[in-house]
Each structure stands twice: as structure tokens, then as C-alpha cells.
Amino acid sequence: MNTFSNIVVAIDGSAPSEAAFEAACSLAGDRGGRLTAVFVREPRPSFHAHHIEWAYADEETRRAGLTALRRAAEAAHRERGLTIETKLLDGDIVDEIVAYAKKIRADAIVVGSHGRTGLQRALVGSVAERLMRTSTVPVLVVVRKLTTADARVDRGVA
Amino acid sequence: MTSTIFRRILVGVDGSQTSRSACEMAVGLALAFRSAVRFVCVIDEARLVSDFSMGTKRDVGNVVECLTAAAHDVLEEARQRASSAGVEADAVLLEGDVVDRILEAAAEWRADIIVAGTHARPQSLHPSLGSKVYELLRRSTLPVLVCR
Numbered sequence: 001m002n003t004f005s006n007i008v009v010a011i012d013g014s015a016p017s018e019a020a021f022e023a024a025c026s027l028a029g030d031r032g033g034r035l036t037a038v039f040v041r042e043p044r045p046s047f048h049a050h051h052i053e054w055a056y057a058d059e060e061t062r063r064a065g066l067t068a069l070r071r072a073a074e075a076a077h078r079e080r081g082l083t084i085e086t087k088l089l090d091g092d093i094v095d096e097i098v099a100y101a102k103k104i105r106a107d108a109i110v111v112g113s114h115g116r117t118g119l120q121r122a123l124v125g126s127v128a129e130r131l132m133r134t135s136t137v138p139v140l141v142v143v144r145k146l147t148t149a150d151a152r153v154d155r156g157v158a
Numbered sequence: 159m160t161s162t163i164f165r166r167i168l169v170g171v172d173g174s175q176t177s178r179s180a181c182e183m184a185v186g187l188a189l190a191f192r193s194a195v196r197f198v199c200v201i202d203e204a205r206l207v208s209d210f211s212m213g214t215k216r217d218v219g220n221v222v223e224c225l226t227a228a229a230h231d232v233l234e235e236a237r238q239r240a241s242s243a244g245v246e247a248d249a250v251l252l253e254g255d256v257v258d259r260i261l262e263a264a265a266e267w268r269a270d271i272i273v274a275g276t277h278a279r280p281q282s283l284h285p286s287l288g289s290k291v292y293e294l295l296r297r298s299t300l301p302v303l304v305c306r
Contacts, residue, residue: 003186023301026163031190113295129292132276138183138305140271141295 009110016112020142024110036085039065168269173232176275179305188245195247197236
């Protein structure tokens with residue numbers, strides 16, 4: 001059985017998402033698996049005198065997303081010799097991840113336990129939970145960052 | 159070179175369909191990473207007694223007995239599935255709150271990952287792991303792989 005041969009990992013620059021990325025790299029690594037990092041831009045409000053506008057198309061988030069993806073790809077290459085694919089998506093984070101995973105026929109989705117939201121306590125796992133409800137492929141939810149000792153062993157240095 | 163991040167895989171099983179998927183995934187992972195697998199099934203006896211006695215003093219020993227026997231079957235089936243794939247696995251039956259016991263078992267065994275199914279059997283009265291997987295996710299400090 002070929003488990004985890006085509007993985008989608010969601011990144012957003014948060015610590016749990018870095019841990020998720022590490023785990024995804026370990027899952028894909030060494031076995032020639034395909035790994036795609038996705039960054040989902042959610043609509044952001046801009047506040048006006050009498051209304052709120054929701055827009056995806058702001059240059060700042062686009063650059064932030066592309067930078068996060070590029071850094072992830074560089075780290076995977078530098079630290080593990082992995083070549084990964086990257087994709088910037090716009091929309092609802094859960095819908096986009098699930099749709100993209102389906103599109104490329106991914107066999108697993110990896111996410112951090114919570115994203116960058118400031119309301120972490122209230123929202124812990126809300127994305128992960130919605131993902132689990134929506135996704136038809138297994139979802140790996142990663143909580144903490146691997147220790148440096150783990151990472152060393154993992155790279156075969158220790 | 160073999161990655162070593164998933165040396166020990168703890169799988170919560172409850173006999174539901176998604177718990178079977180969880181077994182399959184765990185076996186696949188274990189083959190890829192040469193991990194050891196431990197299957198854990200939890201019976202919440204206190205909850206079971208209060209549910210099935212409807213709060214009366216009536217003896218529900220039969221229900222507990224049936225469920226315990228079924229849990230043994232579920233664990234044995236999982237263990238056999240693993241060993242037929244050449245994966246080293248053992249099985250543990252625990253009593254108490256499902257999420258508490260799974261987390262304790264994972265910590266005690268020093269598991270690297272917990273694997274579980276998303277759903278319990280439909281209309282299941284007994285609080286099996288599938289119905290509590292969100293709670294597990296919220297409380298776990300280990301990565302949790304959720305299968306359906």
C-alpha cells in the first residue's frame with residue numbers, strides 16, 4: 001500500500017503550520033512522495049465609514065503568501081533535498097484546501113492545529129475540525145513543533 | 159535512510175467504519191516508517207452503566223460484558239490485520255473516559271502520533287472514540303491523523 005504518496009500541506013506562517021510542514025516533509029521525504037504546499041488567502045475586511053469591504057486582491061497578502069511558499073520550498077530543498085510544489089489560493093481556507101486536494105488527487109492533508117488568528121483560545125482547531133468534516137482523505141493535524149533533537153535524528157545527523 | 163518521526167503509532171479503535179480506515183492508514187504508515195503500532199480500545203463503563211440503567215440501580219452487567227467481548231474482537235481483528243501486513247502490533251483494552259485514556263496511553267507508551275476515525279457508528283449510544291475525536295484533537299499535544 002502506498003500511503004501518503006501525494007500530500008497537500010497548508011501553511012500560513014504560524015508555528016503550528018511550520019510543525020505541520022515539517023511533518024509533511026518527513027512523510028513525503030525519502031520515499032519520493034509528491035508534496036504540495038498551499039497558502040490560502042482569505043478575504044480581508046477593509047473598514048470604511050459606512051460599510052466593510054471584503055477583498056482578496058490585496059498585494060500585501062499576495063506577497064506574504066508567495067514569500068511563505070517560497071521559504072517553505074527553499075527550506076525543504078536545503079534541509080531535506082526535497083523538491084515541493086507550491087500553490088497560492090484565494091477563498092475560504094477549508095473549501096480551498098479540500099477542493100485543491102481533490103483536484104490533484106491528494107491522498108492526505110496536513111495542517112497545523114490552529115492558524116494565525118488572534119482568537120486562538122476560542123478558535124483552536126476550528127479550521128482543522130471543519131477540514132475533518134469536509135475532507136474525504138485523511139487529515140493529519142499537527143500540534144507542536146518537532147524538537148531539534150527529533151529533527152536531527154530525522155535528517156540522519158545524530 | 160528511513161525517517162524516524164513516527165516510530166510509535168497509537169491507533170484508537172471502536173469498530174466503526176472510520177476506525178477501520180484508521181487501522182489501514184496506521185498499517186500503511188507503519189510499513190513506510192517501520193513503526194510499531196498499538197491499538198487501543200476504550201470502554202467507558204461508568205457512562206455505560208448510567209446510560210443503560212437509566213439512572214436506576216438495575217444491573218447492566220450483560221451490556222458491559224457484551225461490549226467488552228466486542229472490544230476484544232475489534233482489537234484482535236486490528237492486530238491480525240497489522241500482523242498479516244508484517245507490522246509489529248499489540249492491542250490494549252482500557253476502561254474510562256475515551257479521550258482521557260487514549261491520551262494517557264499515548265503519553266505512557268511515548269507514541270509519536272495518534273490515529274483515529276472521524277465518526278462513531280451512527281446513533282451509537284456509547285461514547286466511542288469517533289464521537290469524541292474533536293475533543294481528542296483539542297486536547298492532544300501529539301499529531302493526530304484523522305481518517306474517514
